[in-house]
Amino acid sequence: MPEQQPYEPERAIAGTGMGGQMDLGASEAVTLEKTPGGPEGTGPQDKPRSLWSDAWHDLRRNPVFIISALVILFLIVISIWPSLIASGSPLKCDLAKAQEGSQSGHPFGFNGQGCDVYTRTVYGARTSVAVGVLATLGVAVLGSVLGGLAGFFGGAGDAVLSRITDVFFAIPVVLGGLVLLSVITSNTVWPVIGFIVLLGWPQISRIARGSVITAKQNDYVQAARALGASNSRLLLRHIAPNAIAPVIVVATIALGTYISLEATLSFLGVGLKPPSVSWGIDISAAAPYVRNAPHALLWPSGALAITVLAFIMLGDAVRDALDPKLR
Amino acid sequence: MGRYVVRRLLQMIPVFIGATLLIFLMVNVMGDPIAGLCGDRECDPATAAQLRHEFGLDQPVWQQYLTYMGNVFTGDFGTAFNGQPVTELMGTAFPVTIRLTIIAILFEIVVGIVLGVVTGLRRGRPVDTGVLLLTLVVISVPTFVTGLLLQLLLGVKWGWIDPAVSSEAPFRELIVPGLVLASVSLAYVTRLTRTSIAENRRSDYVRTAIAKGLPRHRVITRHLLRNSLIPVVTFIGTDIGALMGGAIVTERIFNIHGVGYQLYQGILRQNTQTVVGFVTVLVLVFLVANLVVDLLYAVLDPRIRYA
Numbered sequence: 001m002p003e004q005q006p007y008e009p010e011r012a013i014a015g016t017g018m019g020g021q022m023d024l025g026a027s028e029a030v031t032l033e034k035t036p037g038g039p040e041g042t043g044p045q046d047k048p049r050s051l052w053s054d055a056w057h058d059l060r061r062n063p064v065f066i067i068s069a070l071v072i073l074f075l076i077v078i079s080i081w082p083s084l085i086a087s088g089s090p091l092k093c094d095l096a097k098a099q100e101g102s103q104s105g106h107p108f109g110f111n112g113q114g115c116d117v118y119t120r121t122v123y124g125a126r127t128s129v130a131v132g133v134l135a136t137l138g139v140a141v142l143g144s145v146l147g148g149l150a151g152f153f154g155g156a157g158d159a160v161l162s163r164i165t166d167v168f169f170a171i172p173v174v175l176g177g178l179v180l181l182s183v184i185t186s187n188t189v190w191p192v193i194g195f196i197v198l199l200g201w202p203q204i205s206r207i208a209r210g211s212v213i214t215a216k217q218n219d220y221v222q223a224a225r226a227l228g229a230s231n232s233r234l235l236l237r238h239i240a241p242n243a244i245a246p247v248i249v250v251a252t253i254a255l256g257t258y259i260s261l262e263a264t265l266s267f268l269g270v271g272l273k274p275p276s277v278s279w280g281i282d283i284s285a286a287a288p289y290v291r292n293a294p295h296a297l298l299w300p301s302g303a304l305a306i307t308v309l310a311f312i313m314l315g316d317a318v319r320d321a322l323d324p325k326l327r
Numbered sequence: 328m329g330r331y332v333v334r335r336l337l338q339m340i341p342v343f344i345g346a347t348l349l350i351f352l353m354v355n356v357m358g359d360p361i362a363g364l365c366g367d368r369e370c371d372p373a374t375a376a377q378l379r380h381e382f383g384l385d386q387p388v389w390q391q392y393l394t395y396m397g398n399v400f401t402g403d404f405g406t407a408f409n410g411q412p413v414t415e416l417m418g419t420a421f422p423v424t425i426r427l428t429i430i431a432i433l434f435e436i437v438v439g440i441v442l443g444v445v446t447g448l449r450r451g452r453p454v455d456t457g458v459l460l461l462t463l464v465v466i467s468v469p470t471f472v473t474g475l476l477l478q479l480l481l482g483v484k485w486g487w488i489d490p491a492v493s494s495e496a497p498f499r500e501l502i503v504p505g506l507v508l509a510s511v512s513l514a515y516v517t518r519l520t521r522t523s524i525a526e527n528r529r530s531d532y533v534r535t536a537i538a539k540g541l542p543r544h545r546v547i548t549r550h551l552l553r554n555s556l557i558p559v560v561t562f563i564g565t566d567i568g569a570l571m572g573g574a575i576v577t578e579r580i581f582n583i584h585g586v587g588y589q590l591y592q593g594i595l596r597q598n599t600q601t602v603v604g605f606v607t608v609l610v611l612v613f614l615v616a617n618l619v620v621d622l623l624y625a626v627l628d629p630r631i632r633y634a
Contacts, residue, residue: 164345170345170610172568174572174575182595260467264469291483305468308468308469
């Protein structure tokens, strides 16, 4: 089993990765102590497993992973076929029913415009899942390619890229979103996704860079290089598989925060705008009526919180499975 | 130490230029500021041209940027389009946001670290699992939802606080907004402290400290905490900039007239100078906070020496 270097996604999320290394001696001791035995329940007769099958072995037995994966599966299904569980249209509203509470056929009641809160909450999942998944894919690909190349080749390109990531970290995200998205009139998810990719890649790039730098010092990489492997072969066959774990962990956790960011931007009026259906829009629209119709605020908020929670818990579970140090 | 500080200060220059240039470019695609000035009507072309010349908007972007930065370093942040100097807006907005940030940081330090130490020392016990779940929930609920819910419960339903903060924004009224602003970071601080404490608790120096008979509280405060707080200090330090910039949402919910409010107004009204001015200051705060954090390392961890 390849030995994992210590990494802390929680620190990475804050965008900090510089400076003093803490107590390396102790953490190495912990790693060594923990790795040889493998996870509990593995007898010595088991054949040695790769990091990935080891992680999968752990994940299948982790209730947190199973629950969050089921929630996410459900969200993906209803974002593709919302009509499976909601028959009406999210845009069919009846002002006469504005702010009315729960009644038969309309379990969540009506919002300030008399739209059915249940239908809108179901349809809102599509926006969140689309933004989360697509933005994460974009960020992960862009960030790991740039960071990976910079980490592998080093030199001037690396120095420039590191300064560029520093620049992006210095700009508050919500603020950047307000400035950039306030001019865009297109009412689709694409500008929001583009913005998140633009401001999100430095986070992944920093992780990927560090992880590639660690991986390329390994003996098997030196050996492959000595045998005459080309740079592309080194990167793709030897470094990438061993450096990608931290990227996956951070990206999964980031997915949840991107969903939250989309809702925040829509809440501020610069993400998606009506008539698009988004939890952020619905929460923002319900805020003024909160005294009379709190349900219109609570249901989309709850759906949003559960979605973000599911992705963050999934990321947590994946991290625990991929990082032997935490066992 | 002196040389290290100088080197770090020099490193800050490209980041500062890059970040301000980036925001300057972003603001420049924000649309025509003159159009915003005329309100809903179409501008008179002659007036527009004259205003454009007056504000220097007929020059190329890079030249506008240089002129602007030149002015900033002489303390002139320009005037908002309503004729009020931007520095005057800053004078009223920054004290409010700084108070809000102080409260948020205090919450992070006091509540976050205490919870982190308590759970880190009791890893796997019910109290640990409970707090861990709670932090996950807090991280998952976006700040604007937390804010609206607390406003609904404490302000509207129970009447403990005023739902909106008055324009003077004294500390007393900023406690709940400060908690909202801190909430997500608070959860991160708790988790970070917990991980760090749990990890260092198994280290040799803690075993040695216990073996030589030090009382438990002394082992924890003097040996364990001091070593475990290094990543936490990093997080809190870099969070200062993020909190001040992220206060937009909180300030909007509680109607606080701070930096976030001014920025939001500036962006809505396409008020270039206000937006760039405030962001420039925020970027500076972020960079200085990072520098201070790096210097604090040496204080917390004597093994780290800056040549």
